[in-house]
Amino acid sequence: MAGRILDWLKREGGDPASPEADALARLAAAKDAAEAANEAKTRFLASVAHEIRSPLNAIYGYAQLIERAEGRDALAATRVIRRSAEHLAHLVEGLLDIAQVEGGAMSLAREAIRFPEFLDQLIAMLDLQAQAKGLALVLERPERLPEFVHADPKRLRQVLINLIANAIKFTDHGTVTLKVDYRNELATFTVIGTGIGIAPGDAQRIFAPFERVGGPAAERPGVGLGLAITQALVHIMGGEIRLDSVPGEGSRFTVRLMLSQPHTPPCEPAPQAGAVTGYIGRERWVLLIDDDAAHLAMVRGLLEPLGFQVCTASDSETALALAAQFQPDLVLCDVALGAENGWALAAQLRRRHGAALRIVMLSGEAPLAEGEGADHDSFVMKPFAFETLLDCVAGQLGIEWVRAAGEPRAAAPEMPAARALARVIAPAAAAHCAEIERLVRIGHVRAIEAEIDRLAALAPETGEIAERMRAALDSFDLKALANLARAVQADAA
Structure with a gap:
């Protein structure tokens, strides 16, 4: 836009070097920058929405099956829900990483993962989505795969989920197949769908951000980000991705990655003691403060069976009244309480009850800067594993857990x-x-x-x-x- 203003001034006989022209050019440049920032924000939000659909669908679908008592194996269903929720949590933690994909500024982890188990979990996560369309989701792999390979599990999972979910979306009948080969530390993943296929002229365009091909594919939902993110991730991992497709017959996406094997099998972590069943000592009172009824019910359902007396509040006024009535040993307080502020509530509780009342803040937001919010004793980031919260509770109350095995979990040995x-x-x-x-x-x-x-x-x-x-x-x-x-x-x- 700045260039167009200068051209217009020349045509009209104005001086492009005048202060007025310079001011107009700077305003135009600022407008261009603002529009670019707004477009980047829109792309970022669309990217997030695209990435969460597959695991969210697994959680939603299996939860409905359990609710309707149609799940043939409730334990297996809950495991899929947990794994999908973990995947969502990783995506939330990695939102800024996703925004950095196109800039090539992403760092990769290098972990030893159980390769066959990783593939089985991936298929279980997406199987319900395929079943909903009447499709068969098939995993083809050689009988002998290395038990462990080095990879970034989060990014590898992201790539394969994008490709398989895409194949399911564009396949109306037949089969979606994930074929895996492994030779000389080179892993080849081939995702095959018997769907509508992609025209030769669109084969490169589909890897560009926000590109949507024409024809029947344009009628399917999506924002045109999945394949762009997938290609960027594959390249960052040092691999290659190739598309072979015949319109009307289906598509085949092939990803090749070097996944080296560990020289020695990684040490398995020491088995933990059994699940927590209670605690040693006098009865403790806990006050839960959160404006989300589902969160209150979840944490209450964790603590009450362990022997805690639990009272709940969804606003500051109720919380202060309950704290005065029951004199709790511990407060678990959300930071965002609708229009109210959890930090301010923690400060009031500290002034009224002193240091004897232990206060733990729970939030999906990052903790405050050092020196702020000093009226709490600990902070737990949402989403959290139950063991993380229980470790925090034990640390704040100085209690020892009773576990199913009959022994508290042993501390780590000296190194x-x-x-x-x-x-x-x-x-x-x-x-x-x-x-x-x-x-x-x-x-x-x-x-x-x-x-x-x-x-x-x-x-x-x-x-x-x-x-x-x-x-x-x-x-x-x-x-x-x-x-x-x-x-x-x-x-x-």
Whole structure:
């Protein structure tokens, strides 16, 4: 637009170098920047909506089957729901990563994953979506696949979900197949659909953001982002993606990725003790504060069977009245209470009841900056695993759990590797571990992952420590993770 203004001034005999022309050009440039930012926001929101559809459909569908008592295996259904919910949680945590795909600024994880199990879980997640259209979803793989391969499970899952979900969307009858081959550490994934196919002239366009091909495909829902994101992810992972399609007969998307095998099988995390069934000591009272009735019911359903007395409130006035009446030992308070502010409510509770009342804030938003919101004792990020919340409750109340196996979960053992740290890196390792311990208290998982990576990068000696910390974090054993961080600090002192 700025260029068009200068051209217009020349035609009209004006001076393109005048202050007025410069001001007009700057205004036009600002307008262009604002429009570009608005378009980027629209693309970002559309991308998020596209990415959540498949796991959300699995959760919604299986929940309806259980509700109607039509699920043949309720336990299997709940496992699919949990895995799909975990996938959604990963997507929420990675929203900024998705926005960075096209810019090529995304970092990848490298984990040892159980390859056959990963594929089985993927098919189970999408099978209901195929069944709803009367399609068969088939997994073809050789009898012998490596048990473990190195990959970024979140990004690999994202690629395959996009391709399989697309095949299901554009196939009205027949079969959708995921064929997997593995030779010389090269994994080949082929997604085959017997759908409407893609015309040769559209074969490249479909990988461009927001491109929608014409013909029958244009009638299907979508915003034209899935394949663009998929191609970008494949390239970031160092692979290639190819399309072969015949209109009216179907399409075949082939992805090739190097997925190396670990030199030695990864150590399995130590089995945890059984599920928590209660706690040792006197009866404790907990006040739950949240304006979401479903969340209140969920947390109440977790705590009451363990022996807690639980009262609930959905607003500040009710919460203050219940706290005065029952004198709870612990408050679990959401940060956003409709038009009210959970931080302000925590401050009132602290003034009225003092430090003896333990206050834990729950929120889907990032915790406040250091020094703000000092009237709470801990912070747990939504969505959270039950074990994470229970670890926080135990830490705040100083209670010991009774588990199904009859024993409390043992603390992580001391780490000999911590004592082997060279004196020159010991202070830096201790500083990273102190930060990890602080982040564990507030439940900031993404920040914990980043801090563990920084610890691992210090020197070869810290690699073993970092690996054990990652194993504890992967299993949501935050207590063991905090113990490891404290052990390093103690040995570095």
